[in-house]
Amino acid sequence: MSILVVGSVGLDDVQTPFGRRKGALGGSSTFFSTAASLYGQVRLVGVVGTDFPQEYTDFLANRGIDLRGLQVAEGKTFRWAARYDYDLNVAQTLDTQLNVFAQFHPQLPEDYRSSEYVFLANIDPELQIEVLEQVQSPRLTALDTMNYWIDFKKDALTKAMSMVDVVLINEAEARQYAQTFSLIRAARKLLDLGPKALVVKRGEYGAVLYVNGGNLCRSCFFAPAYPLEKIEDPTGAGDSFAAGFMGSLANSGDHGPEGLRRAVVHGSVVASFAVQGFSVDRLSTLTMKEIEGRYEDFKRFVSF
Amino acid sequence: MSILVVGSVGLDDVQTPFGRRKGALGGSSTFFSTAASLYGQVRLVGVVGTDFPQEYTDFLANRGIDLRGLQVAEGKTFRWAARYDYDLNVAQTLDTQLNVFAQFHPQLPEDYRSSEYVFLANIDPELQIEVLEQVQSPRLTALDTMNYWIDFKKDALTKAMSMVDVVLINEAEARQYAQTFSLIRAARKLLDLGPKALVVKRGEYGAVLYVNGGNLCRSCFFAPAYPLEKIEDPTGAGDSFAAGFMGSLANSGDHGPEGLRRAVVHGSVVASFAVQGFSVDRLSTLTMKEIEGRYEDFKRFVSF
Numbered sequence: 296m297s298i299l300v301v302g303s304v305g306l307d308d309v310q311t312p313f314g315r316r317k318g319a320l321g322g323s324s325t326f327f328s329t330a331a332s333l334y335g336q337v338r339l340v341g342v343v344g345t346d347f348p349q350e351y352t353d354f355l356a357n358r359g360i361d362l363r364g365l366q367v368a369e370g371k372t373f374r375w376a377a378r379y380d381y382d383l384n385v386a387q388t389l390d391t392q393l394n395v396f397a398q399f400h401p402q403l404p405e406d407y408r409s410s411e412y413v414f415l416a417n418i419d420p421e422l423q424i425e426v427l428e429q430v431q432s433p434r435l436t437a438l439d440t441m442n443y444w445i446d447f448k449k450d451a452l453t454k455a456m457s458m459v460d461v462v463l464i465n466e467a468e469a470r471q472y473a474q475t476f477s478l479i480r481a482a483r484k485l486l487d488l489g490p491k492a493l494v495v496k497r498g499e500y501g502a503v504l505y506v507n508g509g510n511l512c513r514s515c516f517f518a519p520a521y522p523l524e525k526i527e528d529p530t531g532a533g534d535s536f537a538a539g540f541m542g543s544l545a546n547s548g549d550h551g552p553e554g555l556r557r558a559v560v561h562g563s564v565v566a567s568f569a570v571q572g573f574s575v576d577r578l579s580t581l582t583m584k585e586i587e588g589r590y591e592d593f594k595r596f597v598s599f
Numbered sequence: 600m601s602i603l604v605v606g607s608v609g610l611d612d613v614q615t616p617f618g619r620r621k622g623a624l625g626g627s628s629t630f631f632s633t634a635a636s637l638y639g640q641v642r643l644v645g646v647v648g649t650d651f652p653q654e655y656t657d658f659l660a661n662r663g664i665d666l667r668g669l670q671v672a673e674g675k676t677f678r679w680a681a682r683y684d685y686d687l688n689v690a691q692t693l694d695t696q697l698n699v700f701a702q703f704h705p706q707l708p709e710d711y712r713s714s715e716y717v718f719l720a721n722i723d724p725e726l727q728i729e730v731l732e733q734v735q736s737p738r739l740t741a742l743d744t745m746n747y748w749i750d751f752k753k754d755a756l757t758k759a760m761s762m763v764d765v766v767l768i769n770e771a772e773a774r775q776y777a778q779t780f781s782l783i784r785a786a787r788k789l790l791d792l793g794p795k796a797l798v799v800k801r802g803e804y805g806a807v808l809y810v811n812g813g814n815l816c817r818s819c820f821f822a823p824a825y826p827l828e829k830i831e832d833p834t835g836a837g838d839s840f841a842a843g844f845m846g847s848l849a850n851s852g853d854h855g856p857e858g859l860r861r862a863v864v865h866g867s868v869v870a871s872f873a874v875q876g877f878s879v880d881r882l883s884t885l886t887m888k889e890i891e892g893r894y895e896d897f898k899r900f901v902s903f
Binding site: 381382383476477478479480497499500501503512513514515516517518519522523524525553556557559560592593594595596597598599 | 685780781783804817823826861896901
């Protein structure tokens with residue numbers, strides 16, 4: 296069982312009410328692969344500059360992540376600076392430097408093409424499409440995106456969404472894409488593009504799963520967010536969610552409604568750990584046993 | 600089994616993206632009693648002016664609501680005007696005329712004093728305390744409030760909250776009262792006042808139940824909001840929630856954690872119907888069978 300991820304690998308300068316970190320290991324595919332490597336073999340596709348610290352490469356390699364798809368390009372690594380205030384749902388981006396990421400085109404090593412699970416983290420949808428065109432009959436594909444691509448590359452994003460099995464998206468982005476305040480109408484519009492399932496992420500309010508076909512309202516699934524007294528750093532929550540989600544699907548092989556529900560809970564669990572530390576700090580010590588513990592907590596949170 | 604409610608009875612001018620209504624039957628105890636009368640005997644305490652339409656009094660009386668506690672005072676009935684935009688979570692109050700409500704002091708008819716369940720809808724906490732001082736050993740008391748009382752009558756509100764068994768409050772108000780963004784810390788602060796349980800209402804994100812004692816995070820209960828494609832008019836959602844909540848507790852007699860969880864789901868169900876019509880339109884045709892149908896839907900929404 297192999298999970299391919301394409302996305303950013305970068306250096307983050309992050310400030311929250313609980314501390315700050317400069318040049319921390321960041322990027323969507325970093326968070327994803329660090330967490331997903333608990334579930335199975337992860338293959339990473341991305342690019343870093345020649346300034347990327349060896350210790351970060353070692354960290355990823357030591358988790359058994361296949362880095363043959365990680366290009367090293369002349370120049371500087373992608374860099375992102377952000378600040379969170381007490382409302383930790385909203386990142387204020389202070390600076391984004393694409394650097395080597397600006398010229399990036401994903402190139403899959405030959406044996407990556409047969410990856411069974413493919414996750415397209417939040418990058419230019421044109422690059423997401425390039426990856427989808429390189430893989431051969433994966434068992435399940437999913438993508439994440441962000442408001443920037445809805446604003447500036449909506450056609451490419453629409454095409455990418457129509458090519459994958461699962462779309463993961465934030466609530467505000469779902470509404471933005473569909474140009475409606477009604478979340479159910481937004482969900483219907485997104486599912487009409489073709490994916491089998493849609494996961495709407497709602498930050499501290501959890502996530503909703505919509506499955507194509509039938510009555511969208513009555514078949515939907517709600518998972519709360521794991522209640523935490525303190526969120527250290529929300530960066531990477533969405534990518535970590537995706538890791539638990541994809542990892543669970545890959546492990547169970549059940550892509551039906553029940554398997555998708557369990558995957559959403561796994562996503563919520565993994566995201567809850569990710570935000571309890573800066574960068575990948577908490578993910579780096581996370582164990583499957585801890586994941587299973589919170590998975591059981593979720594059952595109690597909703598049982599009546 | 601008897602449920603006493605004290606709160607406003609008024610005339611609402613409401614405008615939403617789906618229509619408008621002038622002089623509609625409104626007020627917190629109206630919504631509460633209309634819905635709670637499906638669960639048992641409701642006794643209403645409030646005041647109206649001499650302009651209050653007889654058809655509205657008849658409507659309430661025909662639902663079997665005991666109106667001996669509804670004073671009729673010389674003058675005009677309480678009046679509220681509001682507009683909702685597409686984000687139906689937020690009412691923009693256009694006008695509030697207290698009228699006869701300004702001089703109101705609740706006076707409980709003698710046999711109201713032995714009511715077993717007491718709900719103090721959103722009114723001046725000093726009046727809530729007056730009611731609590733008139734009732735004799737009720738089985739369960741609960742109150743709702745709003746930001747206005749947190750701003751201007753915090754001491755009285757604090758006292759009222761310390762006197763009841765259950766506090767129902769909106770998420771933003773919980774944070775405002777506790778002066779913290781962390782919902783768990785806010786919950787702890789509110790429960791430290793003395794109530795056995797706290798229900799935090801989150802609008803379209805559902806509700807959370809916290810029960811005093813033990814680990815607040817791990818013992819909490821999350822209910823989503825019932826997914827609706829169209830919300831006609833959100834007015835009265837919180838009062839209808841309280842009606843389902845109190846009605847369920849009164850019917851089951853189980854005030855423990857499991858009974859409280861089922862009560863939260865009943866609250867969510869009743870609120871979901873209330874918002875599907877203007878004023879009490881949808882509540883007036885609601886049946887227990889419909890409530891039970893959505894109650895079962897909620898089980899599916901969260902099962903994994």
